[in-house]
Amino acid sequence: MTDKKKASLTARIVTGMLAGIAVGVSLQFLMPDKSDFVIPLYFFELSLRSFLVDGIFEVIGQIFISSLKMLVVPLVFVSLICGTCSLKDTTKLGRIGGKAISLYLITTAIAISFAMFLALLISPGEGVNMASDTTFTSREAPSLAQVFIQMFPSNPFEAFAKGNMLQVIIFALLFGIAIALSGKAGERVASLFEDMSTVIMRLVTILMNLAPYGVFCLLASLFTDMSLKVFGNLIVYFLVVFFALILHATVTYSTILKVMTGLNPITFLKKMRDTVIFAFSTASSNATIPVTLETVTKKMGVKNSIASFTVPLGATINMDGTAIMQGVATVFIAQVFNVDLTFSQYLMVILTATLASIGTAGVPGVGLIMLAMVLDQVGLPVEGIGLIIGVDRLLDMTRTAVNVTGDSMVSIVVAKSENQFDEDIFYDENAGSKIENIDFQDLEKNQSGD
Template sequence: MSNKKSASLTTRIVIGMAAGIILGFILQMLMPNKSDFVIPLYIFDLSLRGLLVDGIFQVGGKVFVASLQMLVVPLVFVSLICGTCSLKDTSKLGRIGGKAIGLYLITTAIAISFAMFLALLVNPGEGVNMVANTTFESREAPSLAQVIIQMFPSNPFAAFANGNMLQVIVFALLFGIAIALSGKPGERIASLFEDLSTVIMRLVTILMNLAPYGVFCLLAGLFTDVSIETFGNLIQYFLVVFFALVLHATITYPVLLKLLTGLNPLIFLRKMRNTAIFAFSTSSSNATLPITMATTTKKMGVKNSIASFTVPLGATINMDGTAIMQGVATVFIAQVFNVDLTLTDYLLVILTATLASIGTAGVPGVGLIMLAMVLNQVGLPVEGIGLIIGVDRLLDMTRTAVNVTGDSMVTIIVGKSEKQFDEDVFYDMDAGQEQEEADSKVS
């Protein structure tokens, strides 16, 4: 049995990204200005553009993008139902659930609004002027009232077939609440959806393990015809997303905590340090969930009756980091492909990404699938994902740290408002240390 460890997914995606960019630039030198490079053989002439750019790279890239789009509807529908099924107690549904969901949605809306404002301020994709492989036709922007009306499906199956994600999200929320309130029959249906969620998460894992090859094909094809300046734009995109994530975690959350509870936000950030580092290393809110639970109860002083409800709910529906990425990526891709978005389009992105964050499962890589949905919602070319997917895996770790920080912040606010919070434990800097040391000895 070999003790050799395979490279991590992050490493393989970075290798695929680097190899694709390097090969793309090599091919660009061989085929400047979108020309062709023909290798004469004895029987026929071999066209590099026909074989690689328009052949292998195009097929591989389009299959990967299609796979991302394929998972959107089932992933959102099943994840949303599993999340709302956790609201089994009607009193919690009306009070604690309302507080938690309201706070999660508010922080997500703040996150994506700030991210889009920052992206429009910096303009990371300006001046690239790429052309999508698919044609883009501008459409008349619907009014905000029409958008709200169209959120509610008259035929949910038509919404599934057409990929109308706002309608799918609304139907999934209503269906999940109905399951939660249906007693024993609801429990049986909920169990089925939990199993479906496990299967779909396995499918996501399979797809993300193919991501390095998809990234390689997408970037090799793109950088064959893209100038070196585009890479500078990609660095700008990375820095804008990273800066927005850091500001959201260190300013938005502490300010909300101070305003709504009066607690010291610096102590909160200090006690979140180990949990955030663990989340950063795993890139998974779900994997970090036991650590987040222990932090909020043992170190922060929230009673388990609250934390056991709000933390798992947050791991399911609180994806502020993903929303920030989607906001910046939408602006970046629109600028790269020289597409002007209207004010209604921006409002639609905020609304879609905020609601979609509820259905974004807390596992690595799912944010890209949600991004495909957001891009489709405002008519932007999904091929743009190929530009950012290489650096997205690196940003995913930071996004997860932001998400679990938000989960803990909301848990404290709800716990204090419900008088299920021990302030002495919160201000005790040694709280939870004994248990942590005991756990480390056992492991």
């Protein structure tokens, strides 16, 4: 047995991410414009695109994403039930929900307001004479009333199968409250769910240890086909959105955290590294829920009774990153098509995007669908979305990282206000480090939980 020190999970994921980008860029030079590169061998010809990009990278990357998504519904359902049934005072649940939803909507409104101000200041679309030969077909966005109606499942099993997170959350809350009010029978059921929660979190840890390989394949595939020409044409738009995202994540969230809790924002941002990398790689708030939940509870000290509610709720309704993209994109498209928006129309964009975030699913690319609704509200051509499709994937990854940072910040603020927060864990640099690594060669040691 060797005592060789293993690289930290963060270091391994960062290595996988950088290696994936490097391999993807290299392959793009070999296969520009989505062409192919064929290597002649003795008995056959090897196609790099079919074998490597569309084969190995695509398969491993999608298996990694599917594995994370596989955990989302059971993790959210079990964790919410555990958290809810542990609240002896059911009125406390309403108080926690009110605080979380208010903070999520406030940060979203701040995000899109700041983004539009920045876009108007820099004017990324001014002087751009670019006709789009691409179109974007949008799905009809549901009305606000329909969003609230659809929050309540008529068939909870259908909600599980479709991954409808709002419906899963509502059913889990009601089920957890019922357990809390069921006396001895409820206690027995609650004990079962506590054991299930422990097992599921161990499964999360196993998948996290396989993440560097999944991240490598995802990014290698993405950067192989990213159009550098389109990226160059939209560099100003890209930089404005990117700068607004980074500023919101570091300044807005840090200020709210410091003012409302007195905690050190630098410590918070450092402990977000793993979660941010996961979010960036997957571009999905929902797929990142297991990692976000583990980070805020094990590394930051938020009690599970709070985190199991605020984290999945945030992944569903907290879309600050998407709101920033919508704000900048609206201004950009208006400038490209020489449309002057009035002050009331800008206010309409802010209101629409903020409310739309409630019903936005935390999956890759959904921001473009909601942007279509925002553009339609102010009379801008939806076809303008075709202009930004080329660079949206990379921005989608960045704004997902911002979204999960907001989920974690709100979880801490709510937990602190409810005295469900362990400050010692928050300031412990090694908190959560024991769960990051699993020695697959010594399963008996792992079974002890130490």
